[in-house]
Amino acid sequence: EAQVTQNPRYLITVTGKKLTVTCSQNMNHEYMSWYRQDPGLGLRQIYYSMNVEVTDKGDVPEGYKVSRKEKRNFPLILESPSPNQTSLYFCASRHRSYNEQFFGPGTRLTVL
Amino acid sequence: TQLLEQSPQFLSIQEGENLTVYCNSSSVFSSLQWYRQEPGEGPVLLVTVVTGGEVKKLKRLTFQFGDARKDSSLHITAAQPGDTGLYLCAGVRGSTLGRLYFGRGTQLTVWP
Numbered sequence: 688e689a690q691v692t693q694n695p696r697y698l699i700t701v702t703g704k705k706l707t708v709t710c711s712q713n714m715n716h717e718y719m720s721w722y723r724q725d726p727g728l729g730l731r732q733i734y735y736s737m738n739v740e741v742t743d744k745g746d747v748p749e750g751y752k753v754s755r756k757e758k759r760n761f762p763l764i765l766e767s768p769s770p771n772q773t774s775l776y777f778c779a780s781r782h783r784s785y786n787e788q789f790f791g792p793g794t795r796l797t798v799l
Numbered sequence: 800t801q802l803l804e805q806s807p808q809f810l811s812i813q814e815g816e817n818l819t820v821y822c823n824s825s826s827v828f829s830s831l832q833w834y835r836q837e838p839g840e841g842p843v844l845l846v847t848v849v850t851g852g853e854v855k856k857l858k859r860l861t862f863q864f865g866d867a868r869k870d871s872s873l874h875i876t877a878a879q880p881g882d883t884g885l886y887l888c889a890g891v892r893g894s895t896l897g898r899l900y901f902g903r904g905t906q907l908t909v910w911p
Contacts, residue, residue, distance in 0.1 A: 691841075718897055727808075729801075729903035730842070730887065737897045745898065777841050786830055786891060788899060790841025 689714045691791035693778050699797045700768060708763045708794050710778030717783040719761040720745070721753065723774040724793075730777070736761055737783070768798040802826055803890055805902035812878055813910050820873045820905045822888035829893040831864055831871045836885040836904075878909045 691712045700706055712719065720735040722745075732745030736755040750772055752764040761780075765772060778791040804823045812818055822831065830849045834842035846855050848864035848871060855862045859882075861874040875882055888902045 720897070720899070722901075727903065729805075730889075730901040732898060732900075735897040743897060779841070786832060786847045787844045788832075788842075788889075790843070793839070793841055 689789070691778055691780055691789050693776075693791040693794050695794060696792065697795050699799065701799050702769055703767050706765050706768060706796075708765075708776060708778075708796070710761045710763065710791060711759050712761075712778075712780040712789070713759065714780060714782070714789065715758065716780035716789075717758070718788075719755065719778065719780045720788070721751070721761070721763045722777045722779065723747065724777060725774050733763070733776075768796075770798050772796065773798050801903060802900045803888055803902035805888055805905050807905060808903065809906050809908075811908045811910070814879055815877050816909075818875050818878055818907070820886055820888075820907075821870070822872065822902050823870045824890065825869065826890075826892065827868050828890035829868070830891045831868075832889045832891075832899075833862055833871070833873055834887040834889060836887060842885075842887055875907075878907075880909045880911050883907060883909050 694709045717738050721733040722730045724730050731747050733751050734753040736742045776794045779788040781788045806821050832847045833845045836842040846862045851866045851868045853864045859876045863872050885904045887904045889899050
């Protein structure tokens, strides 16, 4: 089944404790992105990648890191999480020739 | 500032009514997409419009792309409770292929 998977689905952590949210897609898509979704603010792009080793900042990159060492994986790293990073995070992927983005199921992160 | 302004933010109607959701911008987009998101899930693509003035129909949903490619609308005829969800518009600007700009969404509730 074609899909985007994210882990974990739910995470509660404390300020300053480094964490990684994994994202994997099995559709051989070139483009991958991370978004955060907050009430009243909609979906905002954090980082995106157009291919292996090619990443660029979105609208809200501060406090986040990404890497794209393999085509299928695009982990999101929070080196020192803070409470304002409490949010619902989505990973997405798409083929370079088509506009449709496929979203993962989301990761709900709470930083205390 | 939000590149895509969606209105209304909330819409609560009775089954059988018609409704229109608007997505406006001062910027030109190479394409606009409409997604629907249900609680606990990622957004799912409904349609992509590419050509100025284009109209696409998906059963009771009609999507239109403005002539100048700066705005779009979603019209639902005879809404049903199953249409309840968060509707999001998203745009691609010509030179930034990896970037997808989302509106803040319209939360639609259709009562039986």
